[in-house]
Amino acid sequence: MNRLETRGVLLFLALAALAPLVITDQFFIHVMVMVFFYAILASSLNLTVGFVGELSLGHAAFLGIGAYASAILSTEYGLPALACIPVAGLLAALAGLVIGLITLHLEGHFFVLITLAFAEVLRLIVNNWIEVTRGPLGFSSIPPPRLSIGGHVLMDFSSRVQFYYLALAVLAVTIGVVLLYAQSAFRVGAVAVRENRRLAKAVGIDPFRQALLTFVIGAFLAGMAGSFYAHYITFVGPEVFGFSFMVTMLMMVALGGKGTVLGPLLGALLIGVALEYLRFINEIRLSVFGILLILVTMYLPQGAIGLLAWRRMRKAGIVKVSAVTR
Amino acid sequence: MLELKGVSAGYGPVEILRDVSLQVGEAEVVALVGPNGAGKTTLLKTISGLIRATAGNVVYDGQDLTRASAAVIVGAGIAHCPEERKVWSHMSVEENLELGAYLVRDRGAVRRSLQDIYGEFPVLEERRTELAGRLSGGQQQMLAVGRALMSQPKLVLFDEPSLGLSPILIRQIATIVERIHQRGIAVLLVEQNVDLALRLANRAYVLGSGKVVAEDKASSLRANPSLLKAYLG
Amino acid sequence: MLETALQFILNGIVTGCFYALVAVGLTLVFGMMGVVNFAQGEFFVLGGMLAYVATVQLGLPFYAAIPAVLAIMWVVGMVVDYVLLRPMRDAHMLSTAMVTIGLSIFLLNTMLLVFGAEPKNILSGFSSKPIFMGGLLITQSRLFTIVISVVAIIAVHLLIAKTRVGRAMRAVFQQKEAAALVGIPIDRIYRFTFALGTTLAALSGILLGSVFVASLSTAELTTVKAFVVVILGGMGSFAGAIVGGLLLGLVESLWGGFVSTGYMDVIGFALVIVLLLFRPRGLFGMAEARER
Ligand SMILES: Nc1ncnc2c1ncn2[C@@H]1O[C@H](COP(=O)(O)OP(=O)(O)OP(=O)(O)O)[C@@H](O)[C@H]1O
Ligand SMILES: [Mg+2]
Numbered sequence: 094m095n096r097l098e099t100r101g102v103l104l105f106l107a108l109a110a111l112a113p114l115v116i117t118d119q120f121f122i123h124v125m126v127m128v129f130f131y132a133i134l135a136s137s138l139n140l141t142v143g144f145v146g147e148l149s150l151g152h153a154a155f156l157g158i159g160a161y162a163s164a165i166l167s168t169e170y171g172l173p174a175l176a177c178i179p180v181a182g183l184l185a186a187l188a189g190l191v192i193g194l195i196t197l198h199l200e201g202h203f204f205v206l207i208t209l210a211f212a213e214v215l216r217l218i219v220n221n222w223i224e225v226t227r228g229p230l231g232f233s234s235i236p237p238p239r240l241s242i243g244g245h246v247l248m249d250f251s252s253r254v255q256f257y258y259l260a261l262a263v264l265a266v267t268i269g270v271v272l273l274y275a276q277s278a279f280r281v282g283a284v285a286v287r288e289n290r291r292l293a294k295a296v297g298i299d300p301f302r303q304a305l306l307t308f309v310i311g312a313f314l315a316g317m318a319g320s321f322y323a324h325y326i327t328f329v330g331p332e333v334f335g336f337s338f339m340v341t342m343l344m345m346v347a348l349g350g351k352g353t354v355l356g357p358l359l360g361a362l363l364i365g366v367a368l369e370y371l372r373f374i375n376e377i378r379l380s381v382f383g384i385l386l387i388l389v390t391m392y393l394p395q396g397a398i399g400l401l402a403w404r405r406m407r408k409a410g411i412v413k414v415s416a417v418t419r
Numbered sequence: 420m421l422e423l424k425g426v427s428a429g430y431g432p433v434e435i436l437r438d439v440s441l442q443v444g445e446a447e448v449v450a451l452v453g454p455n456g457a458g459k460t461t462l463l464k465t466i467s468g469l470i471r472a473t474a475g476n477v478v479y480d481g482q483d484l485t486r487a488s489a490a491v492i493v494g495a496g497i498a499h500c501p502e503e504r505k506v507w508s509h510m511s512v513e514e515n516l517e518l519g520a521y522l523v524r525d526r527g528a529v530r531r532s533l534q535d536i537y538g539e540f541p542v543l544e545e546r547r548t549e550l551a552g553r554l555s556g557g558q559q560q561m562l563a564v565g566r567a568l569m570s571q572p573k574l575v576l577f578d579e580p581s582l583g584l585s586p587i588l589i590r591q592i593a594t595i596v597e598r599i600h601q602r603g604i605a606v607l608l609v610e611q612n613v614d615l616a617l618r619l620a621n622r623a624y625v626l627g628s629g630k631v632v633a634e635d636k637a638s639s640l641r642a643n644p645s646l647l648k649a650y651l652g
Numbered sequence: 653m654l655e656t657a658l659q660f661i662l663n664g665i666v667t668g669c670f671y672a673l674v675a676v677g678l679t680l681v682f683g684m685m686g687v688v689n690f691a692q693g694e695f696f697v698l699g700g701m702l703a704y705v706a707t708v709q710l711g712l713p714f715y716a717a718i719p720a721v722l723a724i725m726w727v728v729g730m731v732v733d734y735v736l737l738r739p740m741r742d743a744h745m746l747s748t749a750m751v752t753i754g755l756s757i758f759l760l761n762t763m764l765l766v767f768g769a770e771p772k773n774i775l776s777g778f779s780s781k782p783i784f785m786g787g788l789l790i791t792q793s794r795l796f797t798i799v800i801s802v803v804a805i806i807a808v809h810l811l812i813a814k815t816r817v818g819r820a821m822r823a824v825f826q827q828k829e830a831a832a833l834v835g836i837p838i839d840r841i842y843r844f845t846f847a848l849g850t851t852l853a854a855l856s857g858i859l860l861g862s863v864f865v866a867s868l869s870t871a872e873l874t875t876v877k878a879f880v881v882v883i884l885g886g887m888g889s890f891a892g893a894i895v896g897g898l899l900l901g902l903v904e905s906l907w908g909g910f911v912s913t914g915y916m917d918v919i920g921f922a923l924v925i926v927l928l929l930f931r932p933r934g935l936f937g938m939a940e941a942r943e944r
Contacts, residue, residue, distance in 0.1 A: 203928070207928060379760075383756070
């Protein structure tokens with residue numbers, strides 16, 4: 094975590110907070126809402142993929158759990174949407190705890206496969222457990238949030254800008270959590286785990302507990318993202334558990350730069366904007382994504398942020414031999 | 420016949436060997452000694468093409484092998500009997516030996532080498548159908564040596580063949596090195612057992628922290644134990 | 653009752669053959685190269701789609717279409733290894749996984765563009781009239797599937813056990829450094845193994861397409877199920893992949909027949925998750941726990 098990055102993050106948030114004052118275009122506002130949503134997801138995935146160094150392909154499960162929790166709680170039990178968001182996060186965190194306890198003991202490849210299997214199991218269950226999840230039909234007309242004090246409605250989320258600020262608020266919370274994580278002892282621990290498990294153990298860090306904690310925090314954030322998604326889109330179906338969300342988040346983390354705070358935001362911005370504005374190339378979009386993912390992994394393993402940082406360092410003459418990091 | 424000129428090599432960005440030059444003459448036994456972590460194994464791996472030299476040249480019989488693949492290097496006549504034996508433990512003894520001659524296309528020649536090795540190491544013939552993993556450490560070492568000889572080399576690189584063996588087996592290994600030598604095959608011998616190495620060798624190099632720190636006739640090095648001690652730590 | 657059970661078992665064997673063929677390639681590639689190939693399900697589907705093109709669009713007879721498609725898929729496997737995997741040989745496992753994930757996304761969506769989403773029939777030329785064997789009935793195409801799968805599995809076994817290249821494969825698998833030192837061209841063995849895996853997955857896709865239909869929607873689930881099989885059977889184990897594949901096919905078929913069809917696809921995952929709960933090192937102890 095360097096100063097450049099902190100400044101980048103603050104700049105991102107400040108610009109985002111001010112943008113609707115200048116730009117009122119409704120489509121732009123919508124695109125940015127989606128970008129924020131993706132940024133939350135990508136940041137949460139990045140905790141495990143970037144900081145712990147384990148590839149979790151089951152992260153969409155937490156998004157799905159959050160989305161479904163919110164859909165069920167608000168449509169069937171009338172829980173206010175704003176209360177749903179943290180509750181959904183907690184439920185996802187609980188799932189994260191269970192899944193993490195089972196999977197994080199496994200060695201690299203197994204972890205990848207089993208997390209994917211978990212998401213797949215949940216998707217299949219959601220598809221089949223019709224009494225609770227309404228099966229493939231899913232939930233529609235999920236109510237929007239509403240903020241009122243003593244019967245006086247402050248915000249009813251009838252306009253997109255209100256969603257915009259809600260998403261931004263959740264994103265700010267996410268970034269706050271990630272920053273705290275990155276700067277606290279956690280990071281020392283998690284990065285130690287990524288670089289060298291044995292070393293971590295030797296200095297008294299329990300790699301398993303460290304990874305589990307990170308995993309659960311990531312699940313919590315993804316659950317909140319899912320809940321927000323449910324209230325914004327107003328529809329939730331089994332596809333929230335699907336691989337395509339997973340791929341999108343992964344792309345964002347990879348393209349932006351894994352293991353950094355700013356990277357996932359950058360990735361979400363680049364890909365989120367491309368996703369929404371390039372709808373006309375919708376059909377070939379995913380094919381292009383596939384190629385992009387390959388190219389980025391092979392030729393730009395540090396992501397866009399790595400490119401920036403590397404340039405800077407080379408200018409300053411810091412990088413000589415050690416540019417060979419994985 | 421083998422000449423290294425200013426060779427540097429390492430793993431990824433980590434450079435281990437710096438500017439190493441050394442020679443092995445026709446049918447010569449050359450010892451390479453040095454403390455743990457000096458880079459002896461790395462040097463052998465560089466010669467046999469498991470890792471690439473980042474600078475300098477490896478020349479063998481007038482042929483530049485610096486960038487050659489491991490397969491080309493074995494084909495050219497350099498066999499490498501690696502550290503820790505590295506036999507295929509889930510294959511039979513005979514399969515291990517036959518694989519040593521992977522590049523030898525002439526079936527008859529392979530059979531003759533096999534008979535030869537069995538003559539040298541009767542115990543391998545006795546246990547030829549058994550899985551290599553079930554052999555004792557010493558027998559596995561013989562298997563590794565036999566495998567290296569199966570490629571009909573003109574130069575054999577040995578990496579600590581005596582490691583972990585009983586005195587009797589160490590003597591046997593010494594006999595084998597001598598016999599290889601008598602057949603006119605050159606040997607580059609890496610050994611922790613400096614005494615043994617210097618007894619077998621004509622000349623010796625001392626490697627320290629990736630550099631050649633001394634080079635002399637084996638006999639003169641043996642005659643000067645205090646100097647040797649200083650080098651080897 | 654017994655007859656129904658036997659019928660389910662027979663159906664399970666057919667499905668098990670599909671799983672086994674896909675999983676063999678996956679397990680070999682994983683065991684030898686340390687690569688988790690997330691595009692295996694796409695190779696499987698591509699085999700089916702090409703067989704559709706060959707039999708329906710080009711009008712080739714089925715017996716000619718099969719070798720043609722397999723030959724193409726062999727080349728596909730070689731090219732993928734050469735272009736995508738070879739530069740990543742020394743890379744971290746995560747990076748290689750990302751590359752194969754990228755490939756799977758690319759292949760799936762490109763196939764969607766080219767072939768469309770609707771399932772495709774492969775013209776196998778078999779009559780749909782079932783054959784009765786005792787009280788059991790089996791269609792010609794299912795019988796053909798079993799026969800071809802058994803032949804393919806035996807052929808691959810012989811290839812690995814008896815031939816020069818097979819011996820080289822085992823040598824690389826067990827002890828890579830020694831293999832390099834005796835002159836085995838590791839890179840070419842990798843390419844061969846990857847192409848073999850690709851081709852076997854495609855064969856499975858062709859056979860499944862001739863029994864049911866070839867459908868893009870099966871790609872992802874196929875990959876994940878093949879992983880399940882590989883974990884059940886032990887990573888890198890050839891025999892394990894066959895046994896695991898048949899086991900998964902049988903369990904699914906029996907579960908679907910006697911318990912519920914809805915959760916049929918879940919059962920394999922449940923099996924693996926439960927297995928890993930009790931035996932974190934996998935069924936055959938091949939899995940390495942993270943803390944060594
Ligand atoms: N695969 C590797 N990656 C990175 N560094 C390595 C690797 N193998 C060895 N090294 C390092 O290279 C240095 C030289 O190692 P090498 O094995 O060549 O020494 P050696 O002289 O053979 O020692 P020994 O007597 O213990 O066998 C050591 O510092 C070692 O830590
Ligand atoms: Mg050594």
